[in-house]
Amino acid sequence: MITIDNLSRTYGSTVAVDHVSFVAEAGRVTGFLGPNGAGKSTTMRMIVGLTQPTTGTATIAGRRFADLPNPGVEVGVMLDASAQHAGRTGREILGIAQQTMGVPARRVDEMLELVSLTSAEADRRVGNYSLGMRQRLGVGTALIGNPRVLVLDEPANGLDPAGIRWMRDLLRDFADGGGTVLLSSHLLREVEIIADDIVMIGQGRIVCQGSKASLLRGEGSVARAADARALLRALHASGHDATVTSDGALTTAAEPSVVGRVAVEHQLALTELRAAESGLEDMFLELTANTQRDTRRERTVA
Numbered sequence: 001m002i003t004i005d006n007l008s009r010t011y012g013s014t015v016a017v018d019h020v021s022f023v024a025e026a027g028r029v030t031g032f033l034g035p036n037g038a039g040k041s042t043t044m045r046m047i048v049g050l051t052q053p054t055t056g057t058a059t060i061a062g063r064r065f066a067d068l069p070n071p072g073v074e075v076g077v078m079l080d081a082s083a084q085h086a087g088r089t090g091r092e093i094l095g096i097a098q099q100t101m102g103v104p105a106r107r108v109d110e111m112l113e114l115v116s117l118t119s120a121e122a123d124r125r126v127g128n129y130s131l132g133m134r135q136r137l138g139v140g141t142a143l144i145g146n147p148r149v150l151v152l153d154e155p156a157n158g159l160d161p162a163g164i165r166w167m168r169d170l171l172r173d174f175a176d177g178g179g180t181v182l183l184s185s186h187l188l189r190e191v192e193i194i195a196d197d198i199v200m201i202g203q204g205r206i207v208c209q210g211s212k213a214s215l216l217r218g219e220g221s222v223a224r225a226a227d228a229r230a231l232l233r234a235l236h237a238s239g240h241d242a243t244v245t246s247d248g249a250l251t252t253a254a255e256p257s258v259v260g261r262v263a264v265e266h267q268l269a270l271t272e273l274r275a276a277e278s279g280l281e282d283m284f285l286e287l288t289a290n291t292q293r294d295t296r297r298e299r300t301v302a
């Protein structure tokens with residue numbers, strides 16, 4: 001678990017992070033989103049002790065990063081995959097991490113296999129790696145100490161579609177095994193798929209946070225019926241507004257339970273019935289546009 005409590009950081013007159021509080025829970029993937037310059041990297045740097053907070057604290061399983069005796073076995077960190085020493089080989093970089101953390105030497109080969117870097121690639125200098133290969137190496141370095149917490153800044157950056165899926169499965173398995181994952185990303189579709197919880201910031205402040213399911217749950221229902229027109233008439237007759245979209249689905253402000261009851265009362269067969277959802281991209285643009293116009297609001301959903 002990562003606990004961020006009232007965390008702020010200012011640089012001169014720039015407020016990079018402005019009294020941010022949230023918890024990234026164990027067993028869940030928390031997506032950390034925000035436009036360029038919103039304060040994501042600064043927050044992550046404060047979590048791992050690279051930047052000193054102006055106010056507040058960040059703790060990992062109750063302790064500050066600086067107080068962890070062997071941080072690499074507690075928290076895996078990948079903030080900038082391009083920051084790896086270009087003159088060293090991938091195997092050397094993993095070897096240094098393995099020795100520093102004092103974990104068994106076999107972890108190097110295990111990590112190479114986990115992140116799908118071949119033996120030949122492992123012996124090449126990192127300066128010759130593609131961005132995606134560096135990301136893979138960065139993930140291997142983050143995981144070599146077998147930590148329970150992962151802090152990853154843009155982990156899918158530079159990965160091909162198969163690599164993105166691989167990363168998604170890896171992080172899902174990590175969280176399903178009880179691990180904590182905090183990741184930032186601009187790939188909203190990706191976050192929409194993988195995240196359990198979402199924290200969104202704009203201009204250093206939280207603009208919304210909560211479970212993905214709660215945040216994306218829209219109002220009303222989407223339904224399909226064998227006879228859409230009949231369902232439309234039935235809803236209207238029951239006092240509910242509804243429209244049939246061009247693809248034959250019916251949208252209404254009525255909750256699914258209400259639509260289901262009306263369908264039963266009129267003996268209509270439904271082929272689909274679900275709560276309406278709003279997309280993460282729409283939510284992101286709406287909420288962060290507000291922060292850019294400096295008319296901020298905060299939304300918290302359990």
Ligand SMILES: Nc1ncnc2c1ncn2[C@@H]1O[C@H](COP(=O)(O)OP(=O)(O)OP(=O)(O)O)[C@@H](O)[C@H]1O
Binds near residue numbers: 011017036038
């Ligand atoms: N060392 C620094 N000195 C001065 N200003 C800084 C420093 N680090 C960050 N900032 C400023 O803090 C703000 C937040 O930057 P940060 O890198 O945390 O944003 P971000 O959300 O990670 O952005 P991006 O999505 O572009 O990576 C920006 O205005 C940035 O210019």
